[in-house]
Amino acid sequence: MSQRATEQESEITYAQFKALANSIPNLAWMARPDGWIFWYNDRWYEYTGTTPEEMAGWGWQSVHHPDVLPKMLERWTHAIQHGEFFQMIFPLRGADGLYRPFLTRIEPLRENGAIVGWYGTNTDVTEQERDRERLQLLIHELNHRVKNTLATVHSIALHSLRELKQNSVELFENRLLALAAVHDVLTRENWTKARVDELVRTAIAPAGQENFDVSGASVDVCPRIAAALAMTLHELCTNAVRHGSLSAPNGRVAVEWSIDAKARTPKLHLVWRECGGPPIAPPSVKGFGMRLIEKTLASEAGARIAVEFPCEGFRCEMDIPLGVEVLK
Missing domain, CATH: 3.30.450.20 (PAS domain)
Structure with missing residues (x-):
């Protein structure tokens, strides 16, 4: 060449x-x-x-x-x-x-x-680095939620099985199912929020929604409040079926909520009101269910919980502080 x-x-x-x-x-x-x-x-x-x-x-x-x-x-x-x-x-x-x-x-x-x-x-590799950071954030968030869930399960097990009774295992199992149900609700929303009406309807479903009168504003709550509210509603429903209005053929429960947006911190005001059940009186000894109703939302969300035992039926009022960003 x-x-x-x-x-x-x-x-x-x-x-x-x-x-x-x-x-x-x-x-x-x-x-x-x-x-x-x-x-x-x-x-x-x-x-x-x-x-x-x-x-x-x-x-x-x-x-x-x-x-x-x-x-x-x-x-x-x-x-x-x-x-x-x-x-x-x-x-x-x-x-x-x-x-x-x-x-x-x-x-x-x-x-x-x-x-x-x-x-x-x-x-x-800008996108890859962003994905890596998001994944790391998700891992930390998942780790945090798993720890919180395990702590909740530990508390439920400790109190449900402390004094073994004939229905202790059933109560424990139902509480775990309620916890799993609220996790399903949060998962559908990518763990960013949960609708109050969905939490209420999920909690009352095992007792038959036809026995309830449900009404309220459209509002979302954060995962922390959602989990505490769901467990509280589950206990209210369980008590209504075992001891309250739903233990009688014609008993009913009204669940109503509204938003008080005029306060310095907006609040979710929720009322659980039973009627048509057997005569009731304040319990001489508060069981785990009642303690859970009175303390879970108070400790997790700073809520004010008031329970009453009038002759017409059990009544529970909740005032739950909300951040402005969760209002819909």
Whole structure:
């Protein structure tokens, strides 16, 4: 082959290489054995808004974040001295002045065992880093919720089974089912909120919704309040079936709620009112169910709980503080 043909082939090969390097979405570059960068693809200049003159040699340091640059230089210098592959995620400043994370991979180019150059790529991993941060946040949130759930289960088990009675296992199982039900409601809303009407209807379903008169405003509550409210409603329903109005053929329960938005802290005002049941009186000894009704929302949400035992039927009123962001 003639020298001219060889030169033409080399020119064509280089032209093809440039076309390939400029077509990829990554930033790409090449350096001498000592790390001096002598070539960048067009993507690099487009992203950084720089010129070849500004970037020649070690000029690339100007688009690196000053907080990360020392660590990056330490690792890059080590790779050059030992002829090792380099990989690291660090931010690069764009033409808009914003820093974005890039995965940088640098491979040594060898001929006969000796390093004759380096070629590197920088890949924008902004979305991947955001996904990783979101995943880490979800893991922490899941860990927190699992711990809270286990603490709730432990408390339910401790009090439900402290004094074994004929129905202790049934009570414990039903409380766990109620806890699982509110978790289902929250899962459908991605654990951001729960609708009060859905919590009420879920709690009263085992006792037959036809025995209830339900009415209230459209309002959402946060997961912490939702879990406490659901467990409280479950205990109210259980007590109504076992001892209250729903233990009689014609007994009924009215559940009503409204929002008091005029107070400094908006409140959910919920009333549970029973009628048509057998005569009732305040219990001489409060069981776990009644203690749960009086204390769960108070401790978890700072709610005010008032229970009464008038002759017409049991009555429970709740005033639950709400954040403005949960009002619908």
